[in-house]
Amino acid sequence: DEIRRLHSYPEDSAGQIMTEDFVEVFPTATMAEVLAIIRDASEEEFETVNYVYVLSEDRHLLGVFSLRRMLRTPAEVLARDIMNADPVSVPVETKEEEVARILARYGFAAIPILDLRGRMVGIVTADDAQEVLEEAQTEDVLAFGGVVGDAEAYLSLSIWQLVKRRLPWLLILFVAEFFTGNVLRYYTNTSEKGGDTLLAQLMLFVPLLIGAGGNAGSQVTTTITRALALGEVTARDWLLVIRRELAVSSLVGFTLGFLGFIRAAIPGPIGWGQPVSLSLVVGMALPCIVIWAATVGSLLPIGAKGAGQDPAVMSAPFISTFVDATGLIIYFEVARRVLGAYGLSF
Amino acid sequence: DEIRRLHSYPEDSAGQIMTEDFVEVFPTATMAEVLAIIRDASEEEFETVNYVYVLSEDRHLLGVFSLRRMLRTPAEVLARDIMNADPVSVPVETKEEEVARILARYGFAAIPILDLRGRMVGIVTADDAQEVLEEAQTEDVLAFGGVVGDAEAYLSLSIWQLVKRRLPWLLILFVAEFFTGNVLRYYTNTSEKGGDTLLAQLMLFVPLLIGAGGNAGSQVTTTITRALALGEVTARDWLLVIRRELAVSSLVGFTLGFLGFIRAAIPGPIGWGQPVSLSLVVGMALPCIVIWAATVGSLLPIGAKGAGQDPAVMSAPFISTFVDATGLIIYFEVARRVLGAYGLSF
Known part of the structure; x- marks a missing residue:
């Protein structure tokens, strides 16, 4: 289901490499409640938790705080009081390479992705961004050597595909x-x-x-x-x-x-x-x-x-x-x- | 002081890019105690916490667990009961590029570094590894184009340095x-x-x-x-x-x-x-x-x-x-x- 939805975004866009599994809370949640949400999160959501995202009722991104920061915060404090307001985010149609570069520049573990109406729909993790950058780099290196095509593994390509990459x-x-x-x-x-x-x-x-x-x-x-x-x-x-x-x-x-x-x-x-x-x-x-x-x-x-x-x-x-x-x-x-x-x- | 110590390791080795700020606990620490340690950690140690390292009294690395895992674990559980035993680690004299590749391969946020007697002395984070890999890649690209030298920024090099990189x-x-x-x-x-x-x-x-x-x-x-x-x-x-x-x-x-x-x-x-x-x-x-x-x-x-x-x-x-x-x-x-x-x- 998620896979089908992700495929509906433009090719090579943030929408295609993002995950919809992230931990979200309302601004009025206490740290104790946030901890409970994380404990009850699905295994998929849990796997990507580095940050907790604070959303409004209409799913607009209000702020973000790290898991680390949460650990140092007393249980009764509200999410809105420790969150960083106006976090960096990117529109879902942004090119995946551009998203990866933004992530690398800021050194974040993940970056929130917003749809065209400004609602948060997912995150792109540094891991996935890293793969995108490596592929882009491979394509650049190959292009520079006069080879056309995607960053597919050398041995996975047929003789005919190799010819098609070089002949043009x-x-x-x-x-x-x-x-x-x-x-x-x-x-x-x-x-x-x-x-x-x-x-x-x-x-x-x-x-x-x-x-x-x-x-x-x-x-x-x-x-x-x-x-x-x-x-x-x-x-x-x-x-x-x-x-x-x-x-x-x-x-x-x-x-x-x-x-x-x-x-x-x-x-x-x-x-x-x-x-x-x-x-x-x-x-x-x-x-x-x-x-x-x-x-x-x-x-x-x-x-x-x-x-x-x-x-x-x-x-x-x-x-x-x-x-x-x-x-x-x-x-x-x-x-x-x-x-x-x-x-x-x- | 840390800087001086790091410089005593061989050039381009893991020892030169690692940080000595990491959170360590004994195997008998409870989650409640671990949380207290993290809360009391210095700002530097805290900045790099993604994993908690479990060390013996003689500083040998026994295991590791993630901050995330800790959050899902009841307060009375002992570190040794949730840690992953025998974690991947690298010797301090390993080449920094090799360390970076190992980190990238496993997708870890950080990797522990051991001295020659097997005692844990630091961690290399994915961020720092990323920089090392990028520099190595730049050197490779330049070498491939027939240019000799390190990955220094183009505009930081003098005319004479540029000549020295190309003339050989x-x-x-x-x-x-x-x-x-x-x-x-x-x-x-x-x-x-x-x-x-x-x-x-x-x-x-x-x-x-x-x-x-x-x-x-x-x-x-x-x-x-x-x-x-x-x-x-x-x-x-x-x-x-x-x-x-x-x-x-x-x-x-x-x-x-x-x-x-x-x-x-x-x-x-x-x-x-x-x-x-x-x-x-x-x-x-x-x-x-x-x-x-x-x-x-x-x-x-x-x-x-x-x-x-x-x-x-x-x-x-x-x-x-x-x-x-x-x-x-x-x-x-x-x-x-x-x-x-x-x-x-x-």
């Missing part, structure tokens, strides 16, 4: 990655006669450059998405975040650029023995790509959050793929200018 | 990515006269192929690392996991391979109008790389776990970078064989 993003990214190929084709097709060898040399550094961009972008997105999830930063902090990320990625990017230049320029077996012109291209493209990746990797999750979306949809694979194509454009444009300064073209 | 992995991956370049150089240097054009065409698909491998690998690693963290799979399940992942990645890989072949073969503007030989290389290399990425992406975190390491050190960027270099070898070897069958070489 892989297909989207696959189509997007063809754009990366288009960028390469563009620079290949516009290459001049005699520039073929130079272009072939440039191609050798492509995995290094898009790899560095993807990795730097993943780090930034991971950091910012987590900070957003924990409420350490909000969408309104975007300017502060971007300023910090520009500073960090400049330091990181110039370090990688310097090492990339050295590695490309010095002779083998440690280095690649490239001419200074080409080594400069690598050394200068790296900071540009890393800074660009940090910009994309911080602004996209913040933008998603600002637009009311889950920032985790800006998954690490998505950021990597996005940086692949756009990073290549940066690389070839840097190459055009730097090599041009040496009177070279490709 | 970026440098390692940067050196590793040079190996990817070496793979490209190897196939370029061994390229025959007249094979240049073919090689240039092959190069255009490099970002597509290593991107697909990296994305597929990230999905698998995310899924398996999370399943390991939640205890849904253990290191001993490796054979089951690899069998499932081979099935899933075969389905995913052949789907991508088929689409890659079509896209490469059909004329523009949708396709790339490549000869059937080259399109076949792309179509056949894709499933091989995706299956390889899934193998690496599932076995590496399981292997790390089996070796007693945190599986999250096998970060998504690490798997991507690893698959970049090894995936390229697969690509060029497939190309050599498929193009060879057409009498072509590069």
Whole structure:
């Protein structure tokens, strides 16, 4: 019966995870009477008793007190005299994740749930909230890795269900990655006669450059998405975040650029023995790509959050793929200018 | 005084997060006496009362009962007659994360902590355990994104601290990515006269192929690392996991391979109008790389776990970078064989 009633509430709402078993008393009940009510409570009600809720005759929540507080109160005192008035409560239609976060924030063992007319209909316990948060976290982690779906146990999913969770993003990214190929084709097709060898040399550094961009972008997105999830930063902090990320990625990017230049320029077996012109291209493209990746990797999750979306949809694979194509454009444009300064073209 | 004592326990141990404020009674105490003890308890002890602990004279833990249970018990009953004997407890040197997981698993509000001689010295509450778990989770998420360090709030870290958390992995991956370049150089240097054009065409698909491998690998690693963290799979399940992942990645890989072949073969503007030989290389290399990425992406975190390491050190960027270099070898070897069958070489 309770189960049927709970299912009539909106999906993923407080109504679906609450229990209707709680101990309620009138404001005029004495502690002795409250104790008698608890002693006579059903096993289900008793299992969830951490607080006693004080309701009016029309079932409006007037106050709450803890079992602990009751133990220190003399038997003749009235409920209304020890209760905390105006306790925190949430409407029954609130999203379960939101309820869980409120509970975690206040550190309560349970929180009262009110229907649309303000009457108390149940409580959500910290235990149940904990499960909701863990599932939400799992979904976030998976989403961030480019996996679609609910927090169901890995071994409980069929092969086909696993495929369905992974194929959507892989297909989207696959189509997007063809754009990366288009960028390469563009620079290949516009290459001049005699520039073929130079272009072939440039191609050798492509995995290094898009790899560095993807990795730097993943780090930034991971950091910012987590900070957003924990409420350490909000969408309104975007300017502060971007300023910090520009500073960090400049330091990181110039370090990688310097090492990339050295590695490309010095002779083998440690280095690649490239001419200074080409080594400069690598050394200068790296900071540009890393800074660009940090910009994309911080602004996209913040933008998603600002637009009311889950920032985790800006998954690490998505950021990597996005940086692949756009990073290549940066690389070839840097190459055009730097090599041009040496009177070279490709 | 308590603070100084708690600091003498090993770092990150239960001793550092426990409170010494708990309510203890002798086994011969009546409920009336227990109630009196609770009423007279200090505010600190009172704040954490969910359970009453029954100790022997030499402070060994004999049993426990809840405040709730006490309320339903007549005043003359003895503690030893209602207590749960042999309650779950943990040694004071246990890692705080381990304690938090035990608490979460049993759903207790608090867990007793014993010193090395088996005497009860404190309790860890669910609240404190929750914070520990959240920090551990943050560290895992960051590690997985290739960021080193503790779960400190993003805005509390200086630019320099952020750099120090990111540079180590970026440098390692940067050196590793040079190996990817070496793979490209190897196939370029061994390229025959007249094979240049073919090689240039092959190069255009490099970002597509290593991107697909990296994305597929990230999905698998995310899924398996999370399943390991939640205890849904253990290191001993490796054979089951690899069998499932081979099935899933075969389905995913052949789907991508088929689409890659079509896209490469059909004329523009949708396709790339490549000869059937080259399109076949792309179509056949894709499933091989995706299956390889899934193998690496599932076995590496399981292997790390089996070796007693945190599986999250096998970060998504690490798997991507690893698959970049090894995936390229697969690509060029497939190309050599498929193009060879057409009498072509590069």
